[in-house]
Amino acid sequence: MQGAPGKRIAWPQTLAAMRQDVLRAEHLRFVRAAPRGGVLHCFVLDCSGSMLAGQRLSLAKGLLIALFDRASAARAEAALVCFGGAGADVRFGPAVPRWWNERWLRPVEGGGGTPLAAGVRRAAQLLERSARRKPAQQRWLWILTDGRTRDVPARPPGVDEVVFVDFERETIRLGRCETLAAAWGARRLTPEELIG
Template identity: 40%
Template sequence: MLAKGSEPLRAPHLRFQQQAAEAGTLHCLVLDCSGSMLKRRNLTLAKGLLLRWSEQVYRQRGELMVIGFAAGQARLLCKPQKARSSNHAWIDAIGGGGGSPVAAALELAERTLARERRNARGKRIGLWLLSDGRFDPLPARPPSADFCVVVDFENASVPLGRAAQIARSWGAECVPAKNLLTR
């Protein structure tokens, strides 16, 4: 039964509206490969977590990007792309040593993430800083990231607590790396 004044549904009443494809999430991991991370096998732990996370991002059909920083330079270890199922070779090849140019790494991350943001509006972007925080000054939060997480690898006998300071200044979560081993 039709309501008074209404007419039957006809083809001209129907309009196709293409739904925007879900843009997904790009996970940008910024990995401290400095000499201090080599001590106490923190870089080895970070690479193990990176391998596990890359497999999770692959299963979630997300995108992954990895920047490494050490020895005065920051470089793109994995360009922004759909996560792959096999990541052992390039993760195993990550080396370390030298200083911690965190500012250069976060500048590279911001340039790359800003470009990704322009090319894929609606994409959610997360930045994960994996570091022991043994650098100065503390870096500013990259503005193109929707959310940030600081993974704290500091396990020195005299902790500096810089990862927690970075997380507070960024409005980010700070997670001790040792807590991720059981997850």
């Protein structure tokens, strides 16, 4: 979550990858070096009605708490944009999260349509302002959604990394997160892959 791999070996992660095997190059894990200008993680949370099914929004909120804790430990800035119903708004940041807990996220509710384009547009505005303020800062965009939308927004300019966290759980999948991730040259992860 912090930046490019460094040169120091992260031994606990390397030993976990190695398990009972003989140490090989593919087992090596490295300490990630933070970029000199710092990092901003902009989280875009889908609060639409479809995220209420199967407790997806609750899972996403729990995952956000963990991601904000990671950002805080790395002294990275974070921001949160929520979208649902008719629009999108900034709920936090950008700032280094000094405290982050369930009480802060509890008021975030779901319902209505899925204006993904509005959420991405609001995040792009926030990231552009940040780029003018801190040009050397690395900018990450995290989109937490089930992809139940017809919107096909363009990738915001000036974003270094994009990660789609795919909450789609239906038996018949639409696969819109996969399609957008491929179009944007982004990573697509499930919540379980991100936690593990």
